[in-house]
Amino acid sequence: MWGIFEKAAKDNGLIAAFALVGLVMLVSGFISRKLTFGHVQGSAIAILIGLALAYVGGKISGGSKGLADIALFSGIGLMGGNMLRDFAIVATAFEVHPGEAKRAGWIGFVALLLGTVLPFLVGVCVARAFGYTDAVSLTTIGAGAVTYIVGPVTGTAIGASSEVMALSIATGVIKAIIVMVATPAAAKFMRLKTPRSAMVFGGLAGTVSGVSAGLAATDRKLVPYGALVATFHTGLGCLLGPSVLFFAVKAIFGN
Amino acid sequence: MVIYGTALLAFCHALGIVLGDLLGHALGMKTNVGGVGIAMLLLILLRLWLHKYGRLCATSESGVNYWGAIYIPVVVAMAMQQNVVSALHGGPMALLAAVGSVLVCGLFISFINRAEKPDSKTS
Structure with a gap:
């Protein structure tokens, strides 16, 4: 049987x-x-x-x-x-409306860039402090601090070990959960009131699940604005992670 | 037809991966550089172009939307095959990296949003 x-x-x-x-x-x-x-x-x-x-x-x-x-x-x-995962990620680009995105103006783009570079820097520094020295592992963990998608996509592209990939995903998942739970509590501190502020939040806070859940618990009207910018987040991270950011880490830490 | 949408998605995906590989080669690496990101940009641009000429019907779009909707379950399946056993040895590191990046980003969000002129809401 x-x-x-x-x-x-x-x-x-x-x-x-x-x-x-x-x-x-x-x-x-x-x-x-x-x-x-x-x-x-x-x-x-x-x-x-x-x-x-x-x-x-x-x-x-x-x-x-x-x-x-x-x-x-x-x-x-x-x-x-890798095949089905990347296929599904590419499909999410279909939900992005460039017209609405343009209305976010340059501040949304700046938030997106900051939302990719800042968590990456924190991730790389923490990984360095915990004894990782090779550029591939540092980049993968740093990318995981961006989102739990960017981490494994970057890791796969530059050939990270499964152990580092799991760490990278764990970092991204923990980050998404913190964003979901902490956003309503920190909404006042972050001045989350207007569509523009929600777009800034979406760009900087990253992960779509974290952003949409966090905004839904704060103010339902703000959800689409935050999610709109956040959907660009993964794409930007996947674009920068295995390229510019990896080269930068390689240039600084060698090998 | 549904397959048109899925085929469009597959075309963008494949082309993105090829361009990413070419970019990697051009940069002197053996790895793919931003293939997924390039594929996403291609899909956004192609969708705009097809919409402009009314060449994309709702049924075709559902061939893409299905895969966009299935992305969280795929990520769950991806989580199921990670090497968690060895990752747990570095538990505090993942926690510290996550908390650190959330704190830094939260400060920047607060900083940028405090600079927003109060005209959009109060007027």
């Missing part, structure tokens, strides 16, 4: 992965609504559950690819692999 089940899951890996991830999303949505009363967005909880499952998978299999190393869940490797 179990053999039949395992064979079905193995032969239909991607389908099994869709079902499993859907289930995880369902559970996280439930946790988000019932346990945190919507304060923590479902997607953030789902990512945390995913990382927890990766930990369990890594412990059981002893491999380096988390849950994907267990034969039953091998389809996760395809669904969350």
